[in-house]
Amino acid sequence: MSSADTDATRRVTIRDIADATGVAPSTVSRALSLPDRVNRATQQRIQDAARELGYVPNQQARALTSGRTRAVAVLVSDITNPFYFDVIRGTQHQLSAAGWTQLLVDTEESADAETAALGAIATKADGVVLTASRLSDAQIARFAERTPLVVVNRRPPGVPSVLIDTPGGVEQAVQHLVSLGHRDVLYVAGPDSSWSNERRWRALVRVAKRLGVRVARIGPHAPFVDSGAAAADAAVHAGATACIAFNDLIAIGMLARLRERGVRVPEDMSVVGCDDIFGADFCNPPLTTMTSPIERAGRVAIRMLLGRLGALPGDELPTDGPGDHPAEAVALPTHLTVRESTGPAPTARRPS
Amino acid sequence: MSSADTDATRRVTIRDIADATGVAPSTVSRALSLPDRVNRATQQRIQDAARELGYVPNQQARALTSGRTRAVAVLVSDITNPFYFDVIRGTQHQLSAAGWTQLLVDTEESADAETAALGAIATKADGVVLTASRLSDAQIARFAERTPLVVVNRRPPGVPSVLIDTPGGVEQAVQHLVSLGHRDVLYVAGPDSSWSNERRWRALVRVAKRLGVRVARIGPHAPFVDSGAAAADAAVHAGATACIAFNDLIAIGMLARLRERGVRVPEDMSVVGCDDIFGADFCNPPLTTMTSPIERAGRVAIRMLLGRLGALPGDELPTDGPGDHPAEAVALPTHLTVRESTGPAPTARRPS
DNA sequence: TTGAAAGCGCTAACAG
DNA sequence: CTGTTAGCGCTTTCAA
Numbered sequence A, B: 001m002s003s004a005d006t007d008a009t010r011r012v013t014i015r016d017i018a019d020a021t022g023v024a025p026s027t028v029s030r031a032l033s034l035p036d037r038v039n040r041a042t043q044q045r046i047q048d049a050a051r052e053l054g055y056v057p058n059q060q061a062r063a064l065t066s067g068r069t070r071a072v073a074v075l076v077s078d079i080t081n082p083f084y085f086d087v088i089r090g091t092q093h094q095l096s097a098a099g100w101t102q103l104l105v106d107t108e109e110s111a112d113a114e115t116a117a118l119g120a121i122a123t124k125a126d127g128v129v130l131t132a133s134r135l136s137d138a139q140i141a142r143f144a145e146r147t148p149l150v151v152v153n154r155r156p157p158g159v160p161s162v163l164i165d166t167p168g169g170v171e172q173a174v175q176h177l178v179s180l181g182h183r184d185v186l187y188v189a190g191p192d193s194s195w196s197n198e199r200r201w202r203a204l205v206r207v208a209k210r211l212g213v214r215v216a217r218i219g220p221h222a223p224f225v226d227s228g229a230a231a232a233d234a235a236v237h238a239g240a241t242a243c244i245a246f247n248d249l250i251a252i253g254m255l256a257r258l259r260e261r262g263v264r265v266p267e268d269m270s271v272v273g274c275d276d277i278f279g280a281d282f283c284n285p286p287l288t289t290m291t292s293p294i295e296r297a298g299r300v301a302i303r304m305l306l307g308r309l310g311a312l313p314g315d316e317l318p319t320d321g322p323g324d325h326p327a328e329a330v331a332l333p334t335h336l337t338v339r340e341s342t343g344p345a346p347t348a349r350r351p352s
Numbered sequence C: 001t002t003g004a005a006a007g008c009g010c011t012a013a014c015a016g
Numbered sequence D: 001c002t003g004t005t006a007g008c009g010c011t012t013t014c015a016a
Helices: A014-021 A025-033 A040-053 A059-066 A082-097 A111-121 A137-146 A166-179 A195-211 A227-237 A248-260 A294-308 B014-021 B025-033 B040-053 B059-066 B082-097 B111-121 B137-146 B166-179 B195-211 B227-237 B248-260 B294-308
Strands: A071-076 A101-106 A127-131 A149-152 A161-164 A184-188 A214-218 A242-245 A270-275 A288-291 A329-332 A335-337 B071-076 B101-106 B127-131 B149-152 B161-164 B184-188 B214-218 B242-245 B270-275 B288-291 B329-332 B335-337
Touching (some): A014 A040, A082 A101, A082 A294, A082 B082, A082 B101, A101 B082, A101 B101, A184 A195, A195 A214, A248 A270, B014 B040, B071 B294, B082 B127, B149 B294, B166 B242
Parallel strands (some): A127 A149, B184 B214, B184 B242, B242 B270
16 A cells, blocks of 8 residues: 555655645744644644654654653663673563663673763763662762763662662561571672662661671672572581571572581571562472562662653553652562572581 | 762763864764774773763664664563573573663563564664564564574574573483383473474374373463373373473372372372472472573574674684584483482372 | 744764 | 865754
C-alpha cells in the first residue's frame, strides 16, 4: 500500500512533514512536542502525517537544542556482579516504560573511570543513576549539583538516594541465629571501600550488643564467589559456628569451600548471605539470606530521577504518597529468607 | 590551581578553545578529530588548551553533522537471563575499550518491541548487536541493509554473525553420555521460536544416529529456572535416564525438582545443561554443561561491528587473521565441562 | 495560532 | 595548513 513512496533512503524529518501538511517546520515541532499550543485540527493533521511517513524524531538533534536527551546513564562498578543484574533490569524496565534510553556504563571498580564516565556523560544523558560509587560523598554531592543524580546504596547528604535496608535485615538475621541457639556470630566483611559493608557491620554490632551476642569480623574480602574460599578458611580458623557474609557471592563461595573441607552446613556452621541474588536459592545448600528488592531499587531510582527531571508520565508511575516527589531518600525494606544454610548451633563443640 | 577560572557553569566548546588559542573553530575541530591535517605546533597548542579547559566533546552535536554517534545498541530479548549478562559484559568491555557507548535495550521477547527499538535506534547508534532475535531472517537481513548489524547466535544469510558452536558441544555431550553407558538421551527443548533450540536438536539427532543412540524430545519449555520443574516431571515420566537441556536455566530447575522427587542425579538420571552460566558450577549437584565463550561472543560481535564501521583502534583489537575484516560468520568453539550431574547409566533399571 | 529566523556544537566542503 | 561558510534536525524566541 504505502510502501512504494515510503521507503526513501533518507530519514523522515519534520521538514518532510511540514511539506506534506503545508505548515512550517516550527509548527510541526510544536505539534509534536507541545500539542496544546497548536490548533486541534492542524495538530491532528500533523500527527497523522507523521505516522504516515514513519517519522522518528532525531534525539541527537532534539538534544542539541533542548538540552534534553531522554536518556539516563546507569553506572555500575562491576557488571559481572549479579547484584547489578537486578538493578539494571529494574532501571531498564522503568526507563523503557517511559520511552527513555538507558546508557549502561561499567566503571570496573575504578574511581577514575567513574569520574571520567560522569564527565563524558553529562552531554549524553539527562541524569545518572550511581550504584556502589567509589567516589567520596563530597565528590558525589558536587557532581549532583551539575547533573541530576540518584544514588543507590549510598547516602551522600543532599543527594537523592535509594537505600536497601540491609541493617534491618541484619537484625532479622541475628535474631534468627539467636533463635537457633547461636551466641557468637562472625561477620565476613566485604571490601573496605564499600559503604554498605560498614553499614552492615555497624548494624550487626548494634544488634548483637542488644541481644547479648558476641561478634567478630574477618576480611576484607572482594565481592566475588572466588573470595569465598579464603573467607571460609578464615571462618573455620576463627572457630566460627555462624557467620553473616557481606553478600551472597562470598557466602556461596564459602559454601563450596566448606563442603570441600568437610565442614557441614548448617550442622557445623550456619551461613547467611545478603541480597538474595540469582543462584542463592539453588546453591548447595540453598542459602539463608537477606532478600533485597534489588530490581525495585532500580525502578525506584529511575522514578525519582524522572520525577526530578519533570518527566514522570504520571499515569503509571505511582509515587510513595500524595506528595510531589518521592522522598529524598527512600529505604526499601529487606526481609530474611530462611533456607537450608542455617540451623541450630552445634552444642558445646568448638574446634580449638 | 586551575579551579578558579575553570568551573564556569557552561560547558566548554570548541569555540572556547578557538578563542583561547586564537584559531578558528574548524581548526580546533580538525586538531581534535584529524590531528594529521594540522600543523604539529598548533595541534599541540590546541590539545593543551582543550585539556586545560576541560573540554569534553558533545557527542550529540558531533553525531548531528557526522552522522556517527560512537554508540552501539545491544538488544537482548530478556535482560533477566544470565546468559545475556555475559554477552553484555563482553560488549561493554570491548566498547568502552574503544571509547564507545553502549545502549542497552531489552526487547522483552517481543518481536514488536524489537522492531520498534530497531527503528528508534537508527539515529542514536551507529550499529546494532542483535541477540536472540525474534525476527525472521528476512527481516533481519532487510534491517541490516540500513544499519550495520551483527547478530549473535543466529545466521541470517548475508548478515555478519557470531555463532556459539553448541552443535559441537552437543556432540561432545552425547559422546560423554555414551562413554558412561547411556544409550538413550532425552532432549529437553527450549522455546520453539529459538533458533538455537532447533539447531541443538538437529545436532543431537545427527550425532545420535551416528553413535547409535536413541533420542527423544520433550518441550517446548520457556528458558527459565522455573520451567525446570515441569521439564523434570516430563523427563521422569518419559523414563529418561539421561537428558540434555536446552540451557542451564532449565537444567538447574530440573535438578531442584528431581531432588524434590527423590530422583538422584546422576545415579538415576544424568543431566547436562548448555551455556555454563553463572551458577552452573555451584548448583546441586554442579552441572555438567557445554561451556560457551559467551562473553567472548559479545566481544567478537563488537569487534566485527566496529571493524565494519571502520572504527577499529587497530592496536589492541586483533582480528582472526591477516584479512581485512573478521570473517562474516565466526563460530566460537564450545567445550563440555563435566561436573557432577552426569554419571554412569543406571544398569538394567527402567521405571515403567 | 502560526511563521520566520536564529542557533545548539560540531563537521565538512571550499577557498585561500 | 587554516579560515570561511554552510548546514545536520530540531527547538525556541519573536513577530505577525
